[in-house]
Amino acid sequence: MSSGLEIHPVKDVRRQRIAISGIFLMVGIMLGSWFARVPQLRIELGLNFAELGMVLLSQTVGVLLAMQLAGHLSNHLDSRAVIRVTSLVLPWFLPLMAAMPGAVTAGLGMLTWGVIAGLLDVSMNAQGVEVERRARRPVLNSLHAVWGIGALLGSGGTVLAVRADLSLSAHFWVVSVVLVVIALFSGRWLLTESRAASPAAAEKAPKVGFFSGWTRAVIILGGLGAAVALCEGAVSSWGGVFLSEQRGAAANIASLGYFAFIVAQTGTRLIGDRLHRRFGAVALVRWSMAMTAAGVLLAVMVQSVWFGLAGLAMAGVGLAVAIPIISSAVGHGTKSNTSLAIARYSTLHNAGVLAGPAIFGWLAQTFGISMALTLLLVPLGIIGLFASATAPASVRSSSAPPEPGPEPVVPRAA
Numbered sequence: 006m007s008s009g010l011e012i013h014p015v016k017d018v019r020r021q022r023i024a025i026s027g028i029f030l031m032v033g034i035m036l037g038s039w040f041a042r043v044p045q046l047r048i049e050l051g052l053n054f055a056e057l058g059m060v061l062l063s064q065t066v067g068v069l070l071a072m073q074l075a076g077h078l079s080n081h082l083d084s085r086a087v088i089r090v091t092s093l094v095l096p097w098f099l100p101l102m103a104a105m106p107g108a109v110t111a112g113l114g115m116l117t118w119g120v121i122a123g124l125l126d127v128s129m130n131a132q133g134v135e136v137e138r139r140a141r142r143p144v145l146n147s148l149h150a151v152w153g154i155g156a157l158l159g160s161g162g163t164v165l166a167v168r169a170d171l172s173l174s175a176h177f178w179v180v181s182v183v184l185v186v187i188a189l190f191s192g193r194w195l196l197t198e199s200r201a202a203s204p205a206a207a208e209k210a211p212k213v214g215f216f217s218g219w220t221r222a223v224i225i226l227g228g229l230g231a232a233v234a235l236c237e238g239a240v241s242s243w244g245g246v247f248l249s250e251q252r253g254a255a256a257n258i259a260s261l262g263y264f265a266f267i268v269a270q271t272g273t274r275l276i277g278d279r280l281h282r283r284f285g286a287v288a289l290v291r292w293s294m295a296m297t298a299a300g301v302l303l304a305v306m307v308q309s310v311w312f313g314l315a316g317l318a319m320a321g322v323g324l325a326v327a328i329p330i331i332s333s334a335v336g337h338g339t340k341s342n343t344s345l346a347i348a349r350y351s352t353l354h355n356a357g358v359l360a361g362p363a364i365f366g367w368l369a370q371t372f373g374i375s376m377a378l379t380l381l382l383v384p385l386g387i388i389g390l391f392a393s394a395t396a397p398a399s400v401r402s403s404s405a406p407p408e409p410g411p412e413p414v415v416p417r418a419a
Contacts, residue, residue, distance in 0.1 A: 033155020067119020
């Protein structure tokens with residue numbers, strides 16, 4: 006029996022791309038709403054700064070645990086099934102967290118949130134790779150751009166909720182309902198991952214163990230992802246501090262540092278897939294690292310608040326395409342279990358997310374913020390040096406020849 010994909014490939018791939026875009030949008034809205042409300046949440050839950058730090062760290066620990074769990078689940082569950090469940094469960098953690106009675110319960114809640122969010126993160130990126138396989142063109146940059154748009158919408162919605170004097174709990178309930186509607190709509194058209202050609206071949210596939218999936222390519226790409234995360238966390242988290250401490254910017258101007266970075270990053274991702282097709286993964290990553298380095302040097306060397314903002318925006322442009330391309334290379338570099346490869350890669354990438362701000366803080370304390378920013382040229386250079394590892398991301402470009410096999414029948418429009 007023919008599948009819908011065989012009869013209407015173009016239409017189905019378009020639907021599937023819209024569906025996974027909805028999941029990325031949903032996650033972005035959720036996180037944008039959450040981070041904009043963290044200050045009020047701290048007050049309402051009666052947390053001191055140390056307790057808040059513990060609660061937020063619990064989420065990251067949960068994500069790292071999920072990376073290991075995702076590898077084992079990938080041997081039994083398709084990414085579509087994981088997304089359909091986790092995308093419906095995750096939004097309810099917003100009102101749940103608003104009702105937590107103290108630091109311990111809030112920490113346990115965030116730990117569980119992190120596990121579910123980590124499973125969803127692996128699966129939605131695996132779905133993005135699957136769409137690239139079937140569309141034979143890059144799409145992950147645009148998906149990550151949709152995530153950024155969602156984060157901006159979530160933070161903007163929070164501003165409106167605060168102005169409307171909506172309580173934290175009421176705001177989170179409204180957001181959760183909206184997110185679940187998006188998840189229900191998107192889940193209908195998600196893909197089943199390409200796996201072994203037959204049930205017999207699937208049975209012969211090796212079982213997933215703790216050390217499974219740690220290939221040389223995954224480790225190298227994971228190291229690159231961790232290096233990008235370190236640079237991204239340093240620039241986005243410390244850019245405003247740099248403008249305030251080193252350039253004497255007023256608080257309202259210094260706060261534009263992160264805004265300039267994230268807007269430039271999201272805008273670049275909107276055209277990132279086009280740039281990927283035009284220049285190829287390896288060249289684009291190298292040029293992107295050069296752009297980031299130029300932005301960092303502009304901010305550090307020119308004694309001006311506005312040139313500092315321009316430098317942060319340039320860094321946003323430069324760092325925009327790296328993670329989507331690296332994730333794509335991980336997925337296309339494996340011939341069997343995409344979710345497992347992405348889970349292993351994400352373990353290293355998230356380690357960089359976790360350690361990056363702390364490492365940069367130590368560098369800033371030891372050498373000063375300006376020198377710490379300048380030292381980012383080292384990981385940027387390493388990323389450029391090993392950029393050839395991202396070559397698999399260009400295998401499924403729009404110019405790639407079709408896969409062998411019978412041509413699918415595409416009905417003509419009436």
